[in-house]
Amino acid sequence: xxxxxxxxxxxxxxxxxxxxxxxxxxxxxESRYWKEQCFGLTAELLxxxxxTLQYFGGVCSENNKPTPFLCLLLKMLQIQPDLSIVLQFxxxxxxxxxxxxxxxxxxxxxxPLQIYxxxxxxxxxxxxxxxxxxxxxxxxxxxxxxxKLLHEDIACNIVLPRLPKRILLERANQLDERKSVLQLExxxxxxxxxxxxxxxxxxLHLSKQPTPSIKEKDDDESSLSSDxxxxxxxxxxxxxxxxxxxxxxxxxxxxxxxxxxSKKKHKKKDKKKDKKKKKKKKKRKVIVKGLKL
Numbered sequence: 001x002x003x004x005x006x007x008x009x010x011x012x013x014x015x016x017x018x019x020x021x022x023x024x025x026x027x028x029x030e031s032r033y034w035k036e037q038c039f040g041l042t043a044e045l046l047x048x049x050x051x052t053l054q055y056f057g058g059v060c061s062e063n064n065k066p067t068p069f070l071c072l073l074l075k076m077l078q079i080q081p082d083l084s085i086v087l088q089f090x091x092x093x094x095x096x097x098x099x100x101x102x103x104x105x106x107x108x109x110x111x112p113l114q115i116y117x118x119x120x121x122x123x124x125x126x127x128x129x130x131x132x133x134x135x136x137x138x139x140x141x142x143x144x145x146x147x148k149l150l151h152e153d154i155a156c157n158i159v160l161p162r163l164p165k166r167i168l169l170e171r172a173n174q175l176d177e178r179k180s181v182l183q184l185e186x187x188x189x190x191x192x193x194x195x196x197x198x199x200x201x202x203x204l205h206l207s208k209q210p211t212p213s214i215k216e217k218d219d220d221e222s223s224l225s226s227d228x229x230x231x232x233x234x235x236x237x238x239x240x241x242x243x244x245x246x247x248x249x250x251x252x253x254x255x256x257x258x259x260x261x262s263k264k265k266h267k268k269k270d271k272k273k274d275k276k277k278k279k280k281k282k283k284r285k286v287i288v289k290g291l292k293l
Contacts, residue, residue, distance in 0.1 A: 009080060011109050012161050016077035019108050020158055024059060028066045028074050038071055043081040046072065050089070053097035057132030058156030067132055069101065070156060076105050090118055096127050100145060104156070107149045112164050113174055115150070120178060122146045 009016075017025065028034050037049060049072060056069040086109075089102025103122070107115055125142040132138075148155055150163065169175040179187075 016080060016109065017074065019077060019161070020074055024064075024066065024070070024157055025074065027059065027064055028071050031066050031071060033066075033068050034071045034074075037068070038075045041075055041079070043079055043085055046075060046079065046081070047085075047089075047098075050098045050101050051095055053095075053101070055130040055132050055137075056097055056100050056156070058134075058158065060132045060134055064134075069097070070158075072101060073104060073156075076101070077108070080109075087118070096129065096142060099125075099142070100129065103146065103149060107155075107160060107163075108158075112169060115163065116166060116169065116175055119146050119150060123180065 011019065020028075041049065049068075053069060053072075055067070057067045058070055059066055086102055086106055089098055090106060092098055092102075099122070103119060106118060110118070123143050123146060125146075127142045129140050129142060129145060130137060131140050149160070153160055166175065166178065170177060
C-alpha cells in the first residue's frame with residue numbers, strides 16, 4: 001500500500017489519488033513496475049521515466065495488469081507537480097507519449113477553461129500512437145486521443161471528471177468560438193476567391209470602357225499639332241524680340257565707313273565696264289577695216 005500525503009491539495013473535492021478507482025489503484029500498488037520504477041520518484045525523475053514510454057493504455061491482460069503509463073499517472077497524482085511542469089509535458093513536440101501523459105493528467109486535475117485552451121490545439125497533431133487494450137493492441141492517433149478525453153466519460157479504465165460543454169463556456173464569455181483547421185483553410189480559400197473575383201471585375205470594367213474613334217484621334221492629333229505650332233511661333237517671336245533687344249545702336253562713324261566702301265566698289269565696277277566697251281569698239285573697227293580691204 002502507498003502512503004497518503006497529508007499535504008496533498010484536494011482536487012474536485014477529494015484527494016488526487018482517489019480520482020482513480022480503488023480496484024485499479026490496488027492493482028497498480030501491487031504491480032512490479034510500481035514497486036521497482038516508481039518508488040521515491042520526484043517530478044524531475046518522473047520526466048526521465050515518461051520519456052522511455054513506448055505505448056500507453058489502462059489495464060491489460062486477463063490478470064488486469066496496469067501499464068507503465070497508468071503507474072506514472074498515479075505517481076503524478078501523488079506528487080502533484082507544478083502547473084508549469086505539466087504544461088511542459090503537454091506542449092513538448094518531441095515525445096508523443098509524454099504529451100499523452102500530460103494531457104491525461106491535466107484532464108483529471110485541470111479546470112474546464114484550462115482543459116479546453118490546452119487540449120484543443122492538438123487536434124492538428126496526427127501522430128500515430130500504440131494503445132494497449134485488455135486483449136491486444138490498437139493503432140490510434142493523437143487527435144483521436146484528445147477528442148476522446150474531451151467528449152467521453154471513461155478513458156484507460158478511469159472515470160473522467162465531468163466536463164461542461166464548450167457552448168456553456170462560450171455563452172459565459174470565457175471562451176471564443178472554436179474554428180477548426182479545416183474551417184480556417186476554407187475561409188482562406190474564400191478570401192482568395194474574392195480577391196480573384198475583384199480583379200476579374202476590374203479587368204472587365206476596363207475592357208467595357210469605350211475606345212476613342214479615328215476621328216477623335218485625328219482631332220486630338222490636330223489640336224496637339226496646332227498647339228505645337230503656336231508654341232513654336234511664340235518662341236520664334238520671343239527670339240526675334242530678344243535679338244532686337246540685344247542689338248546695340250550703330251554709330252555714325254561706322255555708317256560713313258560703310259558708305260565710302262560701297263562707293264569705291266561701284267567706281268571699280270564702272271571702270272571695268274568702260275574697259276570692256278572700249279575693247280569691243282576696237283574689235284569692231286578691226287573687223288570693219290578688214291571688210292573694206
